Amino acid sequence: xxxxxxxxxxxxxxxxxxxxxxxxxxxxxxxxxxxxxxxxxxxxxxxxxxxxxxxxxxxxxxxxxxxxxxxxxxxxxxxxxxxxxxxxxxxxxxxxxxxxxxxxxxxxxxxxxxxxxxxxxxxxxxxxxxxxxxxxxxxxxxxxxxxxxxxxxxxxxxxxxxxxxxxxxxxxxxxxxxxxxxxxxxxxxxxxxxxxxxxxxxxxxxxxxxxxxxxxxxxxxxxxxxxxxxxxxxxxxxxxxxxxxxxxxxxxxxxxxxxxxxxxxxxxxxxxxxxxxxxxxxxxxxxxxxxxxxxxxxxxxxxxxxxxxxxxxxxxxxxxxxxxxxxxxxxxxxxxxxxxxxxxxxxxxxxxxxxxxxxxxxxxxxxxxxxxxxxxxxxxxxxxxxxxxx
Ligand code: AMP
Numbered sequence: 142x143x144x145x146x147x148x149x150x151x152x153x154x155x156x157x158x159x160x161x162x163x164x165x166x167x168x169x170x171x172x173x174x175x176x177x178x179x180x181x182x183x184x185x186x187x188x189x190x191x192x193x194x195x196x197x198x199x200x201x202x203x204x205x206x207x208x209x210x211x212x213x214x215x216x217x218x219x220x221x222x223x224x225x226x227x228x229x230x231x232x233x234x235x236x237x238x239x240x241x242x243x244x245x246x247x248x249x250x251x252x253x254x255x256x257x258x259x260x261x262x263x264x265x266x267x268x269x270x271x272x273x274x275x276x277x278x279x280x281x282x283x284x285x286x287x288x289x290x291x292x293x294x295x296x297x298x299x300x301x302x303x304x305x306x307x308x309x310x311x312x313x314x315x316x317x318x319x320x321x322x323x324x325x326x327x328x329x330x331x332x333x334x335x336x337x338x339x340x341x342x343x344x345x346x347x348x349x350x351x352x353x354x355x356x357x358x359x360x361x362x363x364x365x366x367x368x369x370x371x372x373x374x375x376x377x378x379x380x381x382x383x384x385x386x387x388x389x390x391x392x393x394x395x396x397x398x399x400x401x402x403x404x405x406x407x408x409x410x411x412x413x414x415x416x417x418x419x420x421x422x423x424x425x426x427x428x429x430x431x432x433x434x435x436x437x438x439x440x441x442x443x444x445x446x447x448x449x450x451x452x453x454x455x456x457x458x459x460x461x462x463x464x465x466x467x468x469x470x471x472x473x474x475x476x477x478x479x480x481x482x483x484x485x486x487x488x489x490x491x492x493x494x495x496x497x498x499x500x501x502x503x504x505x506x507x508x509x510x511x512x513x514x515x516x517x518x519x520x521x522x523x524x525x526x527x528x529x530x531x
Contacts, residue, residue: 154448157181162220170195170226176439217241343389346441433460470496473528
């Protein structure tokens with residue numbers, strides 16, 4: 142089946158009442174499904190699991206392997222558009238879906254962002270600032286890359302990386318000898334270690350007609366390579382903030398993205414911005430938009446993939462988001478009443494049953510008169526969750 146031209150699609154948006162399909166069933170799909178259902182859409186989800194964060198709130202949960210292409214085809218036949226909530230959807234899956242329904246963002250965006258080497262090469266060649274990197278594909282490449290980049294450096298697998306998975310910081314030649322072999326056999330990338338001032342992200346939504354809106358820059362703090370806190374607005378020099386927005390909007394245009402894209406960046410100690418990573422979907426750093434913005438990142442995903450006008454990204458209150466990992470459960474059942482006793486704090490839980498350490502189980506959003514006060518409130522509310530044994 143060939144899909145209508147984007148001009149036709151803009152004139153004929155997918156309207157409330159239609160069914161939207163999402164590949165992947167984690168918390169991002171859940172919050173997409175909640176936004177879609179609030180606007181009167183039906184939602185079908187496909188993933189290899191059941192009783193999932195997305196499935197719990199979707200109209201239909203299909204349990205199938207992503208490579209079960211008959212199941213994917215029949216899923217796509219039942220929806221008006223297919224989107225995804227994680228970028229590692231296999232190429233064959235996206236292609237099988239695309240034969241029956243538009244897939245937004247398109248496969249070319251998935252293909253570019255699924256692999257760190259492809260992503261960084263695309264960005265560098267298009268003139269966007271990225272962390273300096275060298276490919277590591279064959280024996281001897283790692284030594285050459287270390288010679289070119291120097292130490293410390295960060296070695297990452299090219300595929301299937303997120304939240305610091307599949308990466309190792311190499312500080313000494315002994316580290317290279319010790320950890321290099323674990324990366325042999327698969328494509329990898331060696332990046333210069335960036336002694337950054339801070340990490341920021343910008344989230345952009347872009348419609349079928351090319352209209353774009355942006356959130357940020359947002360200030361992100363990580364712990365053990367996993368996002369811990371996001372504060373918005375970020376306390377950034379206005380010129381640098383404008384530059385970060387310009388870069389993110391430029392990347393979206395260049396990718397001809399239809400959907401939502403997060404651009405994660407380092408702010409170097411010399412005040413230069415460098416892109417670390419792209420995610421072609423709503424992002425953990427944008428969860429505050431649910432509570433603090435006129436239109437949240439998930440509602441923008443719905444609007445953009447349906448060919449509708451985008452909403453205002455305007456933030457009405459300074460806000461901060463604190464992630465709740467499974468570790469919060471370690472001392473005992475979290476004290477939800479203690480966190481919810483805080484003024485202007487909202488709780489979001491994803492419906493995951495097993496609170497394993499490091500697993501994203503939910504988040505808190507705190508609002509206040511200033512970003513710093515919101516951050517302080519989010520941290521305090523999260524601390525209050527911890528059972529103390531008293
Ligand atoms: P990633 O999985 O690439 O998003 O990395 C997760 C986190 O690891 C980042 O948010 C940074 O805190 C850290 N990190 C990744 N790459 C680098 C780098 N080249 N230099 C310094 N820190 C890094």
